Amino acid sequence: TQLLEQSPQFLSIQEGENLTVYCNSSSVFSSLQWYRQEPGEGPVLLVTVVTGGEVKKLKRLTFQFGDARKDSSLHITAAQPGDTGLYLCAGLVPGNMLTFGGGTRLMVKP
Amino acid sequence: NAGVTQTPKFQVLKTGQSMTLQCAQDMNHEYMSWYRQDPGMGLRLIHYSVGAGITDQGEVPNGYNVSRSTTEDFPLRLLSAAPSQTSVYFCASSYSKRVFYEQYFGPGTRLTVT
Numbered sequence: 001t002q003l004l005e006q007s008p009q010f011l012s013i014q015e016g017e018n019l020t021v022y023c024n025s026s027s028v029f030s031s032l033q034w035y036r037q038e039p040g041e042g043p044v045l046l047v048t049v050v051t052g053g054e055v056k057k058l059k060r061l062t063f064q065f066g067d068a069r070k071d072s073s074l075h076i077t078a079a080q081p082g083d084t085g086l087y088l089c090a091g092l093v094p095g096n097m098l099t100f101g102g103g104t105r106l107m108v109k110p
Numbered sequence: 111n112a113g114v115t116q117t118p119k120f121q122v123l124k125t126g127q128s129m130t131l132q133c134a135q136d137m138n139h140e141y142m143s144w145y146r147q148d149p150g151m152g153l154r155l156i157h158y159s160v161g162a163g164i165t166d167q168g169e170v171p172n173g174y175n176v177s178r179s180t181t182e183d184f185p186l187r188l189l190s191a192a193p194s195q196t197s198v199y200f201c202a203s204s205y206s207k208r209v210f211y212e213q214y215f216g217p218g219t220r221l222t223v224t
Contacts, residue, residue: 002152009150042114042200042215043153088152097168098213100145100152 003027004089004101012107016078021104023089024071030092032072034063037086037103079108112136114216116201122222123191131186131219133201141204142184143168143213144176146197153200159184191223 007022023032031050035043047056049065049072056063060083062075076083086105090098117132135142143158145168155168159178173195175187184203188195198220202213 004152006152040217042202042217044215045212048212090153095166097155097158099169100154102150102152 002102003093003099004091006087006089006101006104008104009102010105010107012109013079015080015108015110017108018075018077019079019106020073020075021087021106022071022073023101025091026070027091027093028069030069032065032069032092033090033098034072034074035088035090037088038084043086043088076106079106081108081110084108114201114203114214116199116216116219118219119217120220122224123188124224125191125193127191129188129191131188131199131201131221133184133186133216134182135184135201135203135214136182137203137205137214138181139203139205139214140181141206141213142178143202144174144184144186145200145202146170146195147200147218148197156186156199188221193223195221196223197221 004025033048034046037043047063052069053067054065060077064073086103088103090100093099114135140161144156145153147153154170156174157176159165162181165176198218200218201216204213
């Protein structure tokens with residue numbers, strides 16, 4: 001069982017649709033990061049959230065950290081084919097390590 | 111800046127063989143780490159280092175060794191390869207010992223053990 005559970009695991013949508021992916025845990029995290037990974041490449045950091053209730057926006061992407069710092073969501077408005085990829089959340093755990101969720105694989109069809 | 115580089119890109123090993131996956135970064139980062147990525151399981155930390163001469167175990171260290179003799183290099187050694195070690199391996203670095211900061215990932219090494 002992973003500390004961070006991501007849902008859904010797979011999502012296939014049409015260009016222009018909105019979507020939300022979730023990252024949930026029963027543990028409290030001091031910070032949480034979201035990464036995007038494209039095929040054949042390493043993950044690239046999108047955002048770090050550190051304060052309960054924090055909302056960060058990155059163009060059409062909106063990230064929210066839960067008030068209790070146990071969960072986070074990523075909302076994409078008007079998805080584009082370029083948003084296709086694997087979205088990973090990661091939380092900081094004791095021992096100065098990151099633990100990752102299993103990821104949400106998003107496909108946006110033109 | 112080349113960032114984080116990894117070699118080789120692909121490797122096939124037979125069970126019982128040993129090999130070293132190379133990782134180098136040219137950003138003078140203190141923190142370096144190795145992850146493996148398996149389908150549906152995200153990334154799992156194998157070993158990490160907070161500076162030259164200092165290494166520690168992550169979540170799945172068994173069957174792997176690391177050393178950090180310089181700031182730039184952090185090789186991962188497979189002592190006796192097993193099919194369960196078939197995976198994609200990523201090296202990452204961060205400029206701070208606090209992993210809170212952005213981690214830069216290499217392009218990965220795809221390893222198959224037959």
